[in-house]
Amino acid sequence: MNASTLNRATPYLFLLPAALILCVALIYPVGYMVWASFLNWNPSQRIGDAEFVGLANYVRLFSDAQFHESFAVTLAFAATVVSIELVLGVGLAMLLDRNIRGMSVLRTLFILPMMIAPIVVGLMWRYMYHPTVGIFNRTLKAAGLDPVPWLSDPGWAFVSVVIADVWQWTPFIFILSLAALQSLPSSTMEAARVDGATPWQTILHVKLPLMMPVLIVTALLRLIDAFKVLEVILVLTNGGPGLSTEILALRISRTASEFRELGAAAAMSNLLLVLLMALTAIMFVYSKITELRNRRQAA
Amino acid sequence: MPKITLDGVTKRYGTLEVVPPLDLHLEDGEFTVLVGPSGCGKSTTLRMLAGLESISGGEIYFDGRPVSRLEPRDRDIAMVFQDYALYPHMNIARNMSFALRLAKVPAAEIETRVQRVAQMLNIGHLLQRKPAELSGGQRQRVAMGRALVRDASTFLFDEPLSNLDAKLRGKMRTELAEMRGQLRKNMVYVTHDQVEAMTLGDRIVVMNEGRIQQQGTPEELFKKPANLFVAGFMGSPTMNFIPADLQDVGGAVHAVCEGLRVPVPAAIAAAAKGREIIIGVRPSSIHVQREGGVPLKVRVVVAEYLGAQTVLATRLQDGTEVLAELPSGRRFSAGEDLTLQVAPEEVLLFDRGTGERL
Numbered sequence: 001m002n003a004s005t006l007n008r009a010t011p012y013l014f015l016l017p018a019a020l021i022l023c024v025a026l027i028y029p030v031g032y033m034v035w036a037s038f039l040n041w042n043p044s045q046r047i048g049d050a051e052f053v054g055l056a057n058y059v060r061l062f063s064d065a066q067f068h069e070s071f072a073v074t075l076a077f078a079a080t081v082v083s084i085e086l087v088l089g090v091g092l093a094m095l096l097d098r099n100i101r102g103m104s105v106l107r108t109l110f111i112l113p114m115m116i117a118p119i120v121v122g123l124m125w126r127y128m129y130h131p132t133v134g135i136f137n138r139t140l141k142a143a144g145l146d147p148v149p150w151l152s153d154p155g156w157a158f159v160s161v162v163i164a165d166v167w168q169w170t171p172f173i174f175i176l177s178l179a180a181l182q183s184l185p186s187s188t189m190e191a192a193r194v195d196g197a198t199p200w201q202t203i204l205h206v207k208l209p210l211m212m213p214v215l216i217v218t219a220l221l222r223l224i225d226a227f228k229v230l231e232v233i234l235v236l237t238n239g240g241p242g243l244s245t246e247i248l249a250l251r252i253s254r255t256a257s258e259f260r261e262l263g264a265a266a267a268m269s270n271l272l273l274v275l276l277m278a279l280t281a282i283m284f285v286y287s288k289i290t291e292l293r294n295r296r297q298a299a
Numbered sequence: 300m301p302k303i304t305l306d307g308v309t310k311r312y313g314t315l316e317v318v319p320p321l322d323l324h325l326e327d328g329e330f331t332v333l334v335g336p337s338g339c340g341k342s343t344t345l346r347m348l349a350g351l352e353s354i355s356g357g358e359i360y361f362d363g364r365p366v367s368r369l370e371p372r373d374r375d376i377a378m379v380f381q382d383y384a385l386y387p388h389m390n391i392a393r394n395m396s397f398a399l400r401l402a403k404v405p406a407a408e409i410e411t412r413v414q415r416v417a418q419m420l421n422i423g424h425l426l427q428r429k430p431a432e433l434s435g436g437q438r439q440r441v442a443m444g445r446a447l448v449r450d451a452s453t454f455l456f457d458e459p460l461s462n463l464d465a466k467l468r469g470k471m472r473t474e475l476a477e478m479r480g481q482l483r484k485n486m487v488y489v490t491h492d493q494v495e496a497m498t499l500g501d502r503i504v505v506m507n508e509g510r511i512q513q514q515g516t517p518e519e520l521f522k523k524p525a526n527l528f529v530a531g532f533m534g535s536p537t538m539n540f541i542p543a544d545l546q547d548v549g550g551a552v553h554a555v556c557e558g559l560r561v562p563v564p565a566a567i568a569a570a571a572k573g574r575e576i577i578i579g580v581r582p583s584s585i586h587v588q589r590e591g592g593v594p595l596k597v598r599v600v601v602a603e604y605l606g607a608q609t610v611l612a613t614r615l616q617d618g619t620e621v622l623a624e625l626p627s628g629r630r631f632s633a634g635e636d637l638t639l640q641v642a643p644e645e646v647l648l649f650d651r652g653t654g655e656r657l
């Protein structure tokens with residue numbers, strides 16, 4: 001090997017360790033999962049002993065009513081929480097985008113829920129939702145109202161898990177929206193005021209359109225996260241009553257551990273993965289487009 | 300159209316008083332320039348007029364009506380910002396029509412008004428572009444256009460030309476001066492550039508540290524500055540200030556310093572009696588040769604050739620620096636000793652203690 005070939009190869013040599021780690025840490029597990037989805041595999045078997053069934057796991061999923069329901073619950077859950085969190089998070093950011101004494105403390109307080117481990121959030125809310133000793137029902141009772149079957153009624157159980165998720169993740173949208181708001185040029189807002197815009201009109205015609213790139217990426221990030229949520233629901237309802245709150249992650253976990261069907265679980269995971277990859281791709285394409293548009297405008 | 304009155308208007312941030320009680324009266328249809336160094340409170344004053352800044356005391360009246368509690372949108376004003384403050388997500392046409400659309404002006408009328416102003420400002424071909432696609436000078440025009448389309452009764456300008464390069468600034472200044480003549484609206488214009496102030500203002504208000512130093516026509520400020528600050532601020536190159544003594548020889552009073560001896564008129568001499576004084580001489584009042592001039596002995600430090608004019612940086616024998624603006628007819632070299640002439644009637648005397656003109 002002569003010197004110039006070596007020189008050209010040097011960057012790739014430096015990249016090699018990272019590439020190896022990527023293969024071991026990322027490609028191998030994902031590949032394992034993809035391979036497993038083609039097997040009829042029981043946890044007591046070694047993967048090599050499992051029977052190859054081709055696409056059978058996937059085919060079964062498409063006719064599996066329980067999977068369909070779980071998928072629908074996941075979609076409903078993700079769409080509901082992200083919509084509510086967007087409205088609340090952006091709204092809060094608009095309200096707190098001002099210089100009042102103690103605002104920095106308030107902002108820190110607002111993002112506390114995000115810092116709590118999801119399992120703890122689940123436990124907290126489970127006790128608060130408790131039918132007799134939980135704070136909600138005790139308060140309702142004290143006010144002379146009927147208790148609410150927070151976690152035992154299918155409709156209410158869905159509402160309850162949505163509330164818990166909204167409580168934990170609104171701050172995420174809040175801080176990103178606040179950062180976006182505060183990076184908006186202040187003189188543009190002043191120009192809007194002079195031009196006769198009311199605070200509402202300023203939000204509608206100036207602030208929101210200017211925040212839109214950040215909001216779209218934030219919403220997609222939250223959407224991806226909401227599709228994978230597990231712990232809070234696991235602790236709160238374990239998917240019940242019935243399948244009313246059984247989101248996909250929970251279904252996958254149960255298929256693997258309770259029903260002992262690793263192949264089917266892997267197939268579901270792959271479907272979820274593809275879905276999330278599609279969302280991520282949308283996000284990347286979107287930011288690419290905005291970037292291009294900005295560059296074209298700057299040129 | 301409203302006359303604007305500021306009656307004891309004050310601005311405080313906490314305990315810091317940025318604008319001490321300020322009284323100002325702006326006449327109908329007048330182009331008023333607030334000028335002063337940065338931090339003198341001129342922008343704050345303008346922003347208080349606009350309603351973007353609350354006032355801490357006093358009251359602002361538009362045509363006798365108190366407006367300090369009103370939102371900007373209720374004051375019938377239009378404003379041009381230093382950084383233009385265009386709406387980046389709207390094209391130029393929509394930028395210009397934003398206020399009209401909010402005011403629910405009929406679409407057809409919006410169209411005609413935008414077109415008319417765009418024609419006037421030569422930005423008709425840019426209407427479909429976004430602000431980011433425009434050059435600084437074009438954005439500046441759009442910012443002007445957005446204000447003009449409003450047809451408000453008062454226009455406020457916050458250093459609108461300071462982000463442009465020197466050449467474009469000069470061009471826009473001329474266009475503004477032309478526009479001012481056509482519009483005859485109340486205009487309040489803030490700048491730190493005394494050339495802009497002199498060329499645009501019907502009336503100039505010179506501010507420093509929140510206080511009005513002097514107000515008047517450009518000529519008044521140039522010829523009869525109230526104090527050392529105004530004298531030093533207006534005019535370029537800046538006025539020379541030379542500490543001097545009064546000498547009374549048989550009733551004829553002279554202001555005397557190293558290398559210069561200027562006769563002082565009797566009235567001023569009486570006022571100056573017993574005070575320490577400073578002589579103020581504009582560089583343009585110094586000549587190579589002049590009828591009735593009094594001699595000024597200097598040594599040349601640097602000669603800055605500017606084409607038709609040469610600005611001489613010179614020193615008196617005691618080291619005081621003196622600038623002289625002379626026609627470039629003759630070459631000057633560093634270290635050369637010269638005797639120039641000063642027009643005595645253009646020399647101003649100031650009280651060294653108070654800074655007031657005598």
